[in-house]
Amino acid sequence: MGGINGTPVLIDDTSLYEEDNLHKFIYRLAEGKERGRLGKNYEKANVAVWNTATFLTAERPILIDETVAKKLEGVVGRLIEINVSGNDLFDSAKQAEAIEK
Secondary structure, three states: OOEEEOOEEOOOOOOOOOOOOOOOOHHHHOEEEEOOOOOOOOOEOOOEEEEEEEEEOOOOOOOOOOOHHOOOOOOOOHOOOOOOOOOOOOOOHHHHHHOOO
C-alpha cells in the first residue's frame, strides 16, 4: 500500500483472516506505514507510507465480536462499520445489473 495517497482501497473478504491476524492487519492499516526494518548493513530501510481510506468487506461484523473489538480498542475510533444486508444497496436486481454494466 506504500505510496497510496488519497486513492481509496478496497480489500475484499476479510472474513478469511484468522481472528488474531485480523486485528493486527487493521492496526497496520490504521498506522499508515510499514513496520520499520533494518537493511543488510544494519541501516534503517525505507518505510512505505500511505494516507488513504480503506474499505474492508466481510461476511460478519468485525466490531461485534468482543474478542476482536477488545484487541482493536486503540483504533476503534478510526473504524466505521456499516452493516449491509438484503436490499440495502439496491432497490431491485435490475438496478444492480444496470450498475454492473
